[in-house]
Amino acid sequence: MRQKRSSAVGLLFVFFYLIWFSPALGAEAKNVILLIGDGMGPESVGLAIYYNRFLNGMDQRLNIERMMAAGNTGYCLTYQYGTVITDSASAATALASGVKTRDAIIGKDHDGRPMKTITDIARQLGKSVGLISDTRMTHATPAAFYAHVIHRDMENEIASQLIERGDLNVAFSGGAQHFIPAGMKVEEHPDLKGIAKKAGWGASKRKDSRDLIGEAKSKGYAIVANDRELAALEAKNADKVLGLFSASGFPSAIDRQPHHQTGVPTLSQLTEKALEILKKNPRGFFLMVEGGQIDWVAHGNDVASVLHEMWEFDRAIGFVMSFAKENPDTLIVLTADHDTGGLAIAYSHYQPPAPLKLASGETWKTKYNFAEKGIFEKMAKQKKSFQRMVMDSKGNPADLKREVEENSAFSMSEEQAAYVLAKGPKNGYPATKDYSEFYVYGTNNPMAMMGRLFGKETNTAWAVGTHTHTPVMVIANGPLGEKFRGLLDNVDIPQIIARGWGATLPAPE
Ligand SMILES: [Zn+2]
Numbered sequence: 001m002r003q004k005r006s007s008a009v010g011l012l013f014v015f016f017y018l019i020w021f022s023p024a025l026g027a028e029a030k031n032v033i034l035l036i037g038d039g040m041g042p043e044s045v046g047l048a049i050y051y052n053r054f055l056n057g058m059d060q061r062l063n064i065e066r067m068m069a070a071g072n073t074g075y076c077l078t079y080q081y082g083t084v085i086t087d088s089a090s091a092a093t094a095l096a097s098g099v100k101t102r103d104a105i106i107g108k109d110h111d112g113r114p115m116k117t118i119t120d121i122a123r124q125l126g127k128s129v130g131l132i133s134d135t136r137m138t139h140a141t142p143a144a145f146y147a148h149v150i151h152r153d154m155e156n157e158i159a160s161q162l163i164e165r166g167d168l169n170v171a172f173s174g175g176a177q178h179f180i181p182a183g184m185k186v187e188e189h190p191d192l193k194g195i196a197k198k199a200g201w202g203a204s205k206r207k208d209s210r211d212l213i214g215e216a217k218s219k220g221y222a223i224v225a226n227d228r229e230l231a232a233l234e235a236k237n238a239d240k241v242l243g244l245f246s247a248s249g250f251p252s253a254i255d256r257q258p259h260h261q262t263g264v265p266t267l268s269q270l271t272e273k274a275l276e277i278l279k280k281n282p283r284g285f286f287l288m289v290e291g292g293q294i295d296w297v298a299h300g301n302d303v304a305s306v307l308h309e310m311w312e313f314d315r316a317i318g319f320v321m322s323f324a325k326e327n328p329d330t331l332i333v334l335t336a337d338h339d340t341g342g343l344a345i346a347y348s349h350y351q352p353p354a355p356l357k358l359a360s361g362e363t364w365k366t367k368y369n370f371a372e373k374g375i376f377e378k379m380a381k382q383k384k385s386f387q388r389m390v391m392d393s394k395g396n397p398a399d400l401k402r403e404v405e406e407n408s409a410f411s412m413s414e415e416q417a418a419y420v421l422a423k424g425p426k427n428g429y430p431a432t433k434d435y436s437e438f439y440v441y442g443t444n445n446p447m448a449m450m451g452r453l454f455g456k457e458t459n460t461a462w463a464v465g466t467h468t469h470t471p472v473m474v475i476a477n478g479p480l481g482e483k484f485r486g487l488l489d490n491v492d493i494p495q496i497i498a499r500g501w502g503a504t505l506p507a508p509e
Helices: 002-021 042-056 063-068 088-097 118-124 155-165 212-218 227-232 267-278 293-299 303-326 374-380 386-392 397-407 414-421 442-458 492-500
Strands: 031-037 073-077 128-136 170-174 222-224 241-244 285-291 330-336 343-345 460-462 472-477 486-489
Touching (some): 031 088, 031 118, 031 303, 031 492, 042 063, 042 303, 042 343, 042 374, 042 472, 063 303, 063 472, 088 118, 088 492, 118 128, 118 492, 128 267, 128 293, 155 212, 212 222, 212 241, 227 267, 241 267, 267 285, 267 303, 293 303, 374 442, 386 397, 414 442, 442 460
Parallel strands (some): 031 285, 073 486, 128 170, 128 285, 170 241, 222 241
Antiparallel strands (some): 073 472, 330 472, 343 460
16 A cells, blocks of 8 residues: 555656656747758868967857757758758748758759748748848748748749748848849848948849839838838838848958948848847747858858858857847757868878977977967968959969958969869869869869968868758757757758647658
8 A cells, every 4th residue: 555655746747747757748939930051061060169279369259159058969961852961942841841852952842842941830820021132032041931942043033932922021132133123222122232342243034024022011111221220110110121131142251351442231230130020929930040151152162251150150140149038938949051161171291390308308300290379370361262362363373362362371382373263174163173074063162272372271171062961969958949859851950940839850841
């Protein structure tokens, strides 16, 4: 009898323990913020962490490290339907709809069926939705959260789908050229006059006369086009905002430092305003924030520019973490769609350190250079992206030499500059001499060759100019955070979020 009673008490205890202490029970992610570092392989994360510790102090921590401290960290496999490597469109479709698809496909499965996205589920639950990217609103990652097309290059159609559905509360990015009538320039559109010239002006890419900005306004959208207009926008009066801040992608983070004022808001400013608008909804929200240009500068094998993109993204991570601290019913999931470039900080036999007399009286000697903090001091001296230097030199070797010497710790001869700018005989694009099969975007080749030329100075080597298979990190904080531990597959991420909301992905639209 006595034994029975104590086991009943034990069961009761277990029951209450489960109810009160099991994080899986009762935890509700009212708000979900998905942070995607495009091309942010673990190599880029490690680069930013080491830079911070070696230059700013071994006790210094990035926001991404503070996020890891909660212990909800995992690895994520990024392969796409039928192949080992993924494209950004298929990866974004996996992260938005929980389904593997073929490369270049947005919002459809491998058979071309339109798939429901996590933003559709959020809308069905009465939640608000926001999407932010420093690329273009019509670029692969943001597009997969609202559009369904067979190829990512159909950016005019993607823009039309955004405005036709008209149910996103916040859409902040670049790519204005896909939203204005054919024949018009973005700076001529009455609602986009605020786009700063340095942010990028240019002609419409549309083939029709649709004015999607006007259509958006008739659906209740406020339009903003630069950092001042964004700051002036009062969240309490804004339920739907379309912010288009450049004709195409934002300038690289390294090219929009304070001394290169561009009028483009930072990712953190965009995130702050988006959260002010989204948090008004008592049912919560879904927000996706993409640090989209880590990928772009990694395609160009430009290591200092990767650092600047990482810092830009890390500041946004910090902002989101403070929001979640004040709003604990917020789940933050941070991941990447894939690695880009196969970055390596590696030892070499270039300029090994001098022998050293140790306290013991012995002499320490090494044949190799294992990279001291000087590599980061050199990276810190770079003031422009390789791409900007190439563009500003307008194909002239003497100008490229000057650009490099004025804006970085490196130097090059005119012969080397001529080699970097040389055009291949076939396609008219500059051509790498080795691994050219892995440099598929001709215009990236001059940058990749600069990466090779200066690599020994910063112990930096790059494998390729494309994406790699390397599993990426997943880090989560808040309710359901512990579900993101261990080895995941990219499709698991929206599936876990959907399940937390009582819904199922993948599902046909
Ligand atoms: Zn890419």
